[in-house]
Amino acid sequence: MQKKFWLGWVLLLVIPGLLFTTSCAKKAVKTEPAVKAEDAGKAEAEAARRAEMEKQRRLEEERLRAEKIRADAERMKGEGEGARFEKEMIYFDFDKSNLKPEAQEVLKRKAAYLQSNPNAKAIIEGHCDERGTNEYNLALGDRRASSAKKFLVNLGIADSRLKTISYGEERPFDPAHNEAAWSKNRRCQFKLQ
Amino acid sequence: MGDRPVKCAAVGLCTLILLGAGFVSTLFSAQYDYIDISKPSLRKIPMAVPFLQVAAGTPAEREVATQTADMISRALEFTGFFTILDRAAFLADPGRDWTVSGIDFRNWTAIGAELLIVGKVGFADTTLEVELRLYDTFKERMVVGKRYKGWREDQRKIVHRFCSEIIYALTGDRGLFESKIVFESKHGGSKEIVMCDFDGHQPVPFTSNRSINLTPAWSSDGQWIAYTSYGRGNPDLYIQHVKDKRGTVFSRKGINSTPAWAPGRFELAATLSFEDDPEIYLLTGSGKIIKRLTNSFGIDVSPSWSPDGRKIAFVSDRAGSPQIYIKDLESGREERLTYEGNYNQSPSWSPRGDRIAFASMNNGQFNIFVIRTDGTGLMPLTENSRDNESPCWSPDGSLIAFSSNREGESRIYVMTAFGTDQRRLLALPGEQTNPDWSKGIENK
Numbered sequence: 001m002q003k004k005f006w007l008g009w010v011l012l013l014v015i016p017g018l019l020f021t022t023s024c025a026k027k028a029v030k031t032e033p034a035v036k037a038e039d040a041g042k043a044e045a046e047a048a049r050r051a052e053m054e055k056q057r058r059l060e061e062e063r064l065r066a067e068k069i070r071a072d073a074e075r076m077k078g079e080g081e082g083a084r085f086e087k088e089m090i091y092f093d094f095d096k097s098n099l100k101p102e103a104q105e106v107l108k109r110k111a112a113y114l115q116s117n118p119n120a121k122a123i124i125e126g127h128c129d130e131r132g133t134n135e136y137n138l139a140l141g142d143r144r145a146s147s148a149k150k151f152l153v154n155l156g157i158a159d160s161r162l163k164t165i166s167y168g169e170e171r172p173f174d175p176a177h178n179e180a181a182w183s184k185n186r187r188c189q190f191k192l193q
Numbered sequence: 194m195g196d197r198p199v200k201c202a203a204v205g206l207c208t209l210i211l212l213g214a215g216f217v218s219t220l221f222s223a224q225y226d227y228i229d230i231s232k233p234s235l236r237k238i239p240m241a242v243p244f245l246q247v248a249a250g251t252p253a254e255r256e257v258a259t260q261t262a263d264m265i266s267r268a269l270e271f272t273g274f275f276t277i278l279d280r281a282a283f284l285a286d287p288g289r290d291w292t293v294s295g296i297d298f299r300n301w302t303a304i305g306a307e308l309l310i311v312g313k314v315g316f317a318d319t320t321l322e323v324e325l326r327l328y329d330t331f332k333e334r335m336v337v338g339k340r341y342k343g344w345r346e347d348q349r350k351i352v353h354r355f356c357s358e359i360i361y362a363l364t365g366d367r368g369l370f371e372s373k374i375v376f377e378s379k380h381g382g383s384k385e386i387v388m389c390d391f392d393g394h395q396p397v398p399f400t401s402n403r404s405i406n407l408t409p410a411w412s413s414d415g416q417w418i419a420y421t422s423y424g425r426g427n428p429d430l431y432i433q434h435v436k437d438k439r440g441t442v443f444s445r446k447g448i449n450s451t452p453a454w455a456p457g458r459f460e461l462a463a464t465l466s467f468e469d470d471p472e473i474y475l476l477t478g479s480g481k482i483i484k485r486l487t488n489s490f491g492i493d494v495s496p497s498w499s500p501d502g503r504k505i506a507f508v509s510d511r512a513g514s515p516q517i518y519i520k521d522l523e524s525g526r527e528e529r530l531t532y533e534g535n536y537n538q539s540p541s542w543s544p545r546g547d548r549i550a551f552a553s554m555n556n557g558q559f560n561i562f563v564i565r566t567d568g569t570g571l572m573p574l575t576e577n578s579r580d581n582e583s584p585c586w587s588p589d590g591s592l593i594a595f596s597s598n599r600e601g602e603s604r605i606y607v608m609t610a611f612g613t614d615q616r617r618l619l620a621l622p623g624e625q626t627n628p629d630w631s632k633g634i635e636n637k
Contacts, residue, residue: 095514095536131554133538133582134627135408135451136508136515138421138428139464139471139492142448146469165427166448166466170384170405 082192085113085122089173090148092186094129097143099151107148110190111155121193124148126166127173129182134168141166148188163193227363228274235613237276241306242266243287244280248315248322257348258314261323264352265310268370271392272360273592273609278306287311291326293335301330308336319345325355327362337362349394357633366589368633374594375399375409375418375631376605380623386420391587391630393605393619399435408627410461412454415634417478419452419461430463432480441480447471453496453505454478462486462496462505473507486520487527497542497549499566506530506540506549517551519566530568539583542566543590543610550574550584550593561595563610574612581606583627594618594628 088110090103099107114120126145128137145164153159173189174181227238242265245258266277284300291311301309312325321344327337337358341351353370361367369391378387383403389396400406402424409420417440419432425442430449433440443449447466454461459478464471468485473496475483487493487507492515495508503522508515517531517540531537536554543549548563548570559580564571575581578599585594590610597606600617603624608615619625 095510131557132515132536133495133508133552135464135495136492136538138407138448138450139466139494142466142471143492146466164447167405168407170407170423 081113082117082120085110086190086192089187089189091183092144092188094131094182094186095140097140097147099147103148104151107151108155111152111157114152114157114161121161121163123191123193124162124164125171125189125191126164127171127185127187127189128169129185130169130172130177131182132169134170138166138168141168144186144188235611238274238307239278239305240269240275240308240310241278241283241301241304242269242310243283245311245323245325246287246289246291246313248313249317251316254314254316257316257321257345261312261314261348261352262310264349265325265356268352268356268392269359271607272369273614274360274363275308278304293328293333296328298328298330298333306330316345321345321348321351323351323355327359360589364589364591366591368588369592371633372588373411373415373631373634374605374618374628375411376596376628377407377409377626378621378623379626380621386418387621387625389619393607393617396619396621408451408629410452410454410629411631412459412461412478413456413632415631417454419454419463421448421450421452430465430480432461432478441478443476443480451495453498456498456500456502458502462498464494464496473505486522495539497540499542500544500546506542508538508540517549517564530564530566531571532568533571537562541584541586541593543586544588545590548610550586552582552584552595561593561612572612574608575615578615585628585630586610587630588632594630596626596628598624 088106090099090106092103093100114122124145126141126143128140142164145166149162149164152162169185172181172185173187174184242262245262247254247258269275270277282304284303285297287296287309296309296311307330309328309330310325311328312323315322320342322340322342324340325338326335328334329336339355339358341354343351357367357370360369372391373388374391375386375388377384384405384407385401386399386406386409387396388399399409399418400420400422402422405423407421409418411418415435417432417434419430421428422431425444427444428448428450429442429444430452431440431442432452445465445467448471449463449465451464452461453463460475460483461478462473462475465474466472470490471492471494472485473487473493474485477483486505487509489509489511492510493507496505497507498505504519505522506517506519509518510516512529514535515538516529517537518527518529520527530549531551534553534555538552540549540551546566548565550561550563552559553562559582560576561574561581561584562571563574574593575597578597581595581597581599583596586592587594592607592609594605594607596603598604603626604620605618605625605628606615607618
């Protein structure tokens with residue numbers, strides 16, 4: 001116990017001593033004439049200030065860059081969502097305009113996008129495969145687009161944000177003449193305005 | 194139809210020309226009941242069309258004379274009523290004297306010709322003079338005799354006028370040769386509306402807006418065409434005067450489509466979906482809604498008027514799949530017409546009023562059928578030729594134009610009302626669909 005007591009006193013005396021030693025060393029350097037010492041002091045301060053400013057500037061730059069990256073990431077995430085909104089379509093059975101469960105899931109995602117982007121407006125296009133008269137298909141495409149719109153309105157999207165247009169069989173996604181193509185053509189396509 | 198023949202006979206007596214005073218005299222004209230077009234008959238009347246006589250005998254004149262005879266043959270053959278006999282079978286030429294007393298009709302009856310056309314062509318400078326007669330070889334009498342005068346470029350008109358007289362004399366009907374056909378033509382990313390003569394000649398563009406233009410429909414006087422166009426970005430209904438290009442655009446939200454003009458009135462039926470469901474409405478030719486005609490949730494589309502304007506046939510999926518219904522516009526009653534097949538579309542009411550042609554899809558293929566308006570007599574007109582759709586009738590109800598992709602790309606075809614003589618009308622680059630046939634149009 002007495003040993004620790006002395007150890008403490010030693011440290012108490014030594015460490016500050018070390019500190020003063022270093023300080024003193026600094027002071028030891030400044031042995032120039034008084035005027036020069038003053039200038040040096042000013043220059044010192046100036047340099048210190050500039051260094052500080054530089055440091056601040058660099059920090060600011062860092063901060064801005066980081067923020068930009070964050071904002072870009074946000075925006076890209078938003079655009080990604082928008083691209084997805086336009087890319088994802090819903091499909092229908094032959095001669096039908098009712099929404100299948102998969103179509104309803106896709107529409108829910110679209111509703112979510114529209115909720116988070118309250119300024120977004122969309123055009124819902126109704127399409128058909130080539131079978132049947134284009135007169136009938138114009139009406140069927142219209143029914144399909146209406147179906148999708150009603151579903152979105154029921155999920156809370158304002159009617160005024162959604163416009164429908166039917167293209168009947170006039171704009172197939174896949175122009176081939178087989179069921180594989182036809183099933184891709186019986187669709188609603190969504191475009192952001 | 195009653196006053197038309199008289200009016201047309203009056204017009205037929207005047208001639209068509211630019212010189213001012215062409216003249217025609219009806220040398221002798223009698224109406225014979227050769228062809229009863231209300232009775233189905235596949236028999237074609239054998240007809241001889243020998244080379245026409247020439248006035249002066251110059252090479253140019255001979256060429257015009259040969260052409261004229263050939264054009265007459267082709268036009269009459271088009272109707273499906275006649276078999277034009279091969280000239281190689283002829284026993285003699287009519288000779289220079291082609292009056293009734295001058296012709297030896299035995300030369301013609303011997304080869305089976307029941308009708309004979311003779312005539313003379315005079316062609317000097319640019320003036321054309323044509324005299325034509327139709328003889329009944331067995332009765333040894335003239336049926337039609339006409340004389341025409343005009344310019345060289347009136348040749349086709351002259352031929353059609355004469356053929357029109359023949360058809361009128363033999364069937365009591367008029368209008369085929371002055372009628373025109375409109376249709377959709379898809380090429381290079383756009384779908385335009387094109388117009389051609391009844392026989393597919395001289396196609397000319399009607400629209401050229403590089404957009405999608407659909408389902409053209411002639412008014413009964415041939416002065417207007419209504420159609421749907423995406424020219425402004427939405428499927429709008431365009432009601433356009435053919436010559437003056439003026440008109441109305443009817444544009445409401447949703448589809449504005451499938452126009453069909455009421456016979457003899459400046460009104461049309463069309464499918465509109467601005468009330469959230471495709472229904473058929475009646476509009477004025479200036480684009481004002483008169484009233485709503487159908488009222489059933491689901492698709493109601495493709496109206497077609499009866500010739501008396503009292504009923505419309507249309508397509509409805511109210512029973513679960515597209516079928517043809519008939520609505521009586523006076524009583525308001527709607528009745529289903531088709532019960533066979535589960536995909537029946539594009540009805541077209543015959544100008545004779547008794548039958549409706551339509552397209553039916555079975556086993557993935559479309560074929561044209563006809564059915565009587567009481568629902569009996571269902572009969573296929575096409576088969577085993579891939580997809581045949583969008584039938585429409587010629588003005589006298591003896592022919593049907595339709596679209597067929599039997600050759601690969603969709604083309605406009607023509608056949609008789611019984612499904613015989615199916616032949617392609619014309620071929621343009623791309624695909625042709627959805628024909629509509631006008632009545633005879635007086636001023637070409």
